[in-house]
Amino acid sequence: MLSTAAMPDQGEIWYRDRRVIEDLAGIRGTIGYLPADFQPYSHMTPRRFLQYMAVLKGVDPGIEVEERLARTDLVPVCDVRISKLSEGTKRRLGIAQALLGSPEVLLLDEPLTHLDGVERRKMIEFLTRYARGRMVVAVSHELDEWDHVDQIVWLEQGQPVFFGPPALWVTGLGEKVWSKVLDPEELEGLESRRILARRWTGDRVRVRLFARMAPGDGFREETPTLQEAYVIRREERRIGS
Known part of the structure; x- marks a missing residue:
C-alpha cells in the first residue's frame, strides 16, 4: 500500500502532508518501488528495459539509464537478454529501475535476495549514501546486514509491534x-x-x-x-x- 499499488480498506496514506487519494500521480512520481516478485520482461535487455521504464516514469531515458546501469554494475550485461541473466543480476536490475528519477522515497522488498556477499555489501553501502536526505525503506528477514539503518519497524500479522532505533532494538530485551x-x-x-x-x-x-x-x-x-x-x-x- 505504501507504494500506492493498492489502496487501504480503512484509513489513509499521506506523503509529506499530501493525501494519496488527492494527488496519486504526483506522489507516485516521488516513489521508487521494488516488489519481492519482480519479473522484468525476459525478451528485453537490461538497457532496453530501463529505457522502457524510464519512459513510463516520465524520466529522460538517456543519461539516466546509463547512470543506473553503471551504479548497479549492469554495464557488462546491459545488452544481454534478461532471460539469460542470473537471479542476482535480475535483482540488481529491479533496484536499478526503482532508482530511475532519483525518487524521494525508495521502497525495496527483500532487495538483497540472490545477491552474493560482495554485491550485498556494495548495495547496502550505496543505499546508505542514497538515504541521506531521502527515505529508504527495505523489507528484510536478514537484519544483521542492515546495521546502519536509522529505524527498525517490526511487523507481525500486519501490525507494528516495534518501532525505534537499532540501539533500542538490541537493548530493550x-x-x-x-x-x-x-x-x-x-x-x-x-x-x-x-x-x-x-x-x-x-x-x-x-x-x-x-x-x-x-x-x-x-x-x-x-x-x-x-x-x-x-x-x-x-x-x-x-x-x-
Missing part, C-alpha cells in the same frame, strides 16, 4: 546474550532453542545463546546482533502470548 567456548559434551546441557550460533574451532565450539542469567560459570555477556535481538523478541512474544 528481557533476555541477554552469552558466549563461551565449550567441549562437545557440554552442549547436551543447553536448550537447543536458546542457541543463537555455534562455531567450531578444532574439537571445541564457541556458542552464543540467550538467557536471563548466565547459564553457567565462564559465560561472558555479549551485545546482541540485530538478528539475535529479533530471535529473542520473537521468543519473548511467543512465551507472552
Whole structure:
C-alpha cells in the first residue's frame, strides 16, 4: 500500500502532508518501488528495459539509464537478454529501475535476495549514501546486514509491534546474550532453542545463546546482533502470548 499499488480498506496514506487519494500521480512520481516478485520482461535487455521504464516514469531515458546501469554494475550485461541473466543480476536490475528519477522515497522488498556477499555489501553501502536526505525503506528477514539503518519497524500479522532505533532494538530485551567456548559434551546441557550460533574451532565450539542469567560459570555477556535481538523478541512474544 505504501507504494500506492493498492489502496487501504480503512484509513489513509499521506506523503509529506499530501493525501494519496488527492494527488496519486504526483506522489507516485516521488516513489521508487521494488516488489519481492519482480519479473522484468525476459525478451528485453537490461538497457532496453530501463529505457522502457524510464519512459513510463516520465524520466529522460538517456543519461539516466546509463547512470543506473553503471551504479548497479549492469554495464557488462546491459545488452544481454534478461532471460539469460542470473537471479542476482535480475535483482540488481529491479533496484536499478526503482532508482530511475532519483525518487524521494525508495521502497525495496527483500532487495538483497540472490545477491552474493560482495554485491550485498556494495548495495547496502550505496543505499546508505542514497538515504541521506531521502527515505529508504527495505523489507528484510536478514537484519544483521542492515546495521546502519536509522529505524527498525517490526511487523507481525500486519501490525507494528516495534518501532525505534537499532540501539533500542538490541537493548530493550528481557533476555541477554552469552558466549563461551565449550567441549562437545557440554552442549547436551543447553536448550537447543536458546542457541543463537555455534562455531567450531578444532574439537571445541564457541556458542552464543540467550538467557536471563548466565547459564553457567565462564559465560561472558555479549551485545546482541540485530538478528539475535529479533530471535529473542520473537521468543519473548511467543512465551507472552
